[in-house]
Amino acid sequence: MKPFTYLTFKALMLIFFLLSNGSFAGSFKPSSKLWYLKSTLQNGTEFILLGTNHMAGELNNPQVKDIGDIMAFFKPDAVVLEGGVWEVKQSKSDAISCCGEMGLTAFLASQQDAKILTWDTTAQDDIQLLLSRYPAPVVELFFYLREIKNTSSRLKSGSDAQVLKSAWQYSQRSYQLDSKPNSVLQASELLQYLFGNTLQLADFRHFDKKIQEQPLSSLLSMKNELNQLRDEKGVNKVMQYAKENKRLLIVMGKLHFRYFMSELLKHEDDRTSD
Structure with missing residues (x-):
């Protein structure tokens, strides 16, 4: 002690x-x-x-x-x-x-x-840290799911479809990872493949709360590692x-x-x- x-x-x-x-x-x-x-x-x-x-x-x-x-x-x-x-x-x-x-x-x-x-x-600092520990598709998915929360805060009255599209565009501009997923649809498919077919992208309008759930513990670990950096x-x-x-x-x-x-x-x- x-x-x-x-x-x-x-x-x-x-x-x-x-x-x-x-x-x-x-x-x-x-x-x-x-x-x-x-x-x-x-x-x-x-x-x-x-x-x-x-x-x-x-x-x-x-x-x-x-x-x-x-x-x-x-x-x-x-x-x-x-x-x-x-x-x-x-x-x-x-x-x-x-x-x-x-x-x-x-x-x-x-x-x-x-x-x-x-x-x-910087975005590059974040990318380099996570790519040293996780596969590129998971890293890209993480940044997109996190951006859904941020976009939802900005577009409070926006529909799920509007938030998901806007978040995807922002994530692609900011992080520019040349890997799949390459679309909102592919992101949804990867999410369900990795963590369960009941999950929906719109669930991550409440990203910080959602990743506390047990199937998503790796996303919580990624968030904690980034915050420490x-x-x-x-x-x-x-x-x-x-x-x-x-x-x-x-x-x-x-x-x-x-x-x-x-x-x-x-x-x-x-x-x-x-």
């Missing part, structure tokens, strides 16, 4: 406050269920770590106000986002409708002349950005928050934390 260190105690206390209050004591109190940590690294760079509930097209989501307030009072030199360097839209509503809290943060950063960066991996590379990127910027706003879904928190606290200036 690892020794119970001061750092372990501090991390546990942070998690306790985050889970019980949705915030950590400090100069800002989120009105939504954002997870929030503000502190300073040993080199003097201040950072805010935000854990969000992903949203798309939710203009009245309480997180919208919180993110706006944080950008206004913190005035970051750079925002560091999940999912890539997001395109800046023409308006706040366009940004939220397209890209949720990441689009919103990118839009607000552009208004304040802050840099827009990403802590996330993303988190490890992400912390390294943040530490590099901290050498070049004095104020960082780091935004991610709550799934990634605890890992980033525990790793960044290893480099925290103990004299200053909120």
Whole structure:
């Protein structure tokens, strides 16, 4: 068993406050269920770590106000986002409708002349990791099934057929794997061949919940391996950005928050934390 260190105690206390209050004591109190940590690294760079509930097209989501307030009072030199360097839209509503809290943060950063960066991996990073462990057709199927969930969030009122077609087109553009399946129909056939003939592609509009089911355990393993890669590379990127910027706003879904928190606290200036 690892020794119970001061750092372990501090991390546990942070998690306790985050889970019980949705915030950590400090100069800002989120009105939504954002997870929030503000502190300073040993080199003097201040950072805010935000854990969000992903949203798309939710203009009245309480997180919208919180993110706006944080950008206004913190005035970051750079925002560091999940999912890539997001395109800046023409308006706040366009940004939220397209890209949720990441689009919103990118839009607000552009208004304040802050840099827009990403802590996330590239599509090629993800492909290389999974291809080193799984057959190419299974990798292509995984990315497509995951994109069904993302597309479903964007096209909330879209029919199953519309979501499946749009997700397929996006997946093909993004990952460009030259292997079967080569169509939505072939993807459906491969899914049923691998995991059971009762499964339907539309079931994966709820991807994260669906892959918890026992026949799909290999898909869950793939997701977990990817997230581990993303988190490890992400912390390294943040530490590099901290050498070049004095104020960082780091935004991610709550799934990634605890890992980033525990790793960044290893480099925290103990004299200053909120």
